[in-house]
Amino acid sequence: MSETKKTTIVLFSGDYDKAMAAYIIANGAAAYDHEVTIFHTFWGLNALRKAESMEVKKGFMEKLFGKMMPRGVDKMGLSKMNFAGFGPKMIKKVMKKHNAMSLPNLMEMAQEQEVKLVACTMTMDLLGLQKEELLDDIEYAGVAAYLGDAEDGNVNLFI
Amino acid sequence: MDVTKVIDAKGLACPMPIVRTKKAMNDLESGQILEVHATDKGAKSDLSAWAKSGGHELLKDTEENDVLKFWIKKG
Numbered sequence: 028m029s030e031t032k033k034t035t036i037v038l039f040s041g042d043y044d045k046a047m048a049a050y051i052i053a054n055g056a057a058a059y060d061h062e063v064t065i066f067h068t069f070w071g072l073n074a075l076r077k078a079e080s081m082e083v084k085k086g087f088m089e090k091l092f093g094k095m096m097p098r099g100v101d102k103m104g105l106s107k108m109n110f111a112g113f114g115p116k117m118i119k120k121v122m123k124k125h126n127a128m129s130l131p132n133l134m135e136m137a138q139e140q141e142v143k144l145v146a147c148t149m150t151m152d153l154l155g156l157q158k159e160e161l162l163d164d165i166e167y168a169g170v171a172a173y174l175g176d177a178e179d180g181n182v183n184l185f186i
Numbered sequence: 187m188d189v190t191k192v193i194d195a196k197g198l199a200c201p202m203p204i205v206r207t208k209k210a211m212n213d214l215e216s217g218q219i220l221e222v223h224a225t226d227k228g229a230k231s232d233l234s235a236w237a238k239s240g241g242h243e244l245l246k247d248t249e250e251n252d253v254l255k256f257w258i259k260k261g
Contacts, residue, residue, distance in 0.1 A: 058201065
């Protein structure tokens with residue numbers, strides 16, 4: 028086998044279905060023995076949020092953002108047919124029926140397969156998200172770190 | 187065929203069959219054979235592409251009663 032290949036994914040979206048696509052590709056790429064990075068920015072950062080509410084100091088706007096955005100992947104809506112939250116319930120039911128892995132499980136599997144999860148620090152500031160609110164064992168970086176991975180990436184996606 | 191390990195990925199959906207196969211393959215030595223059972227209809231394309239990319243050899247595959255079976259030799 029040749030040297031390790033790389034896959035990088037920018038997860039910009041905070042939709043359940045799009046995040047699911049990102050994590051399925053990430054797990055597949057890890058099974059292909061690629062070094063995989065998912066760079067979470069903007070709404071995609073919500074995938075990294077812990078489910079429980081944290082005691083952190085925040086300004087008014089940050090608090091508001093924090094309240095309005097989903098805490099973790101399980102609370103995300105769908106990009107189509109969300110039906111005020113009924114859509115995700117339906118899709119989760121269908122996924123169970125077809126034995127597809129849930130998004131929280133896909134994330135766990137990705138971490139098990141050593142997929143590197145990165146949070147974009149600039150957008151964390153914009154949305155008022157703090158390290159304490161995000162999962163442990165993730166990395167923090169900016170555009171240069173992403174490009175460092177992406178410039179020798181074999182697969183680079185923006186979702 | 188001298189099969190070293192069999193994995194049952196029946197009923198599992200994408201990307202699980204390939205993730206399981208990869209995990210099982212890690213425990214094998216070069217030249218040993220892994221047998222994979224799956225029901226995901228994409229498994230044939232997935233496993234042949236995966237084996238090719240990883241330098242493994244897909245020796246044989248069969249389909250019986252919607253169960254797909256694959257024999258892959260580790261490269």
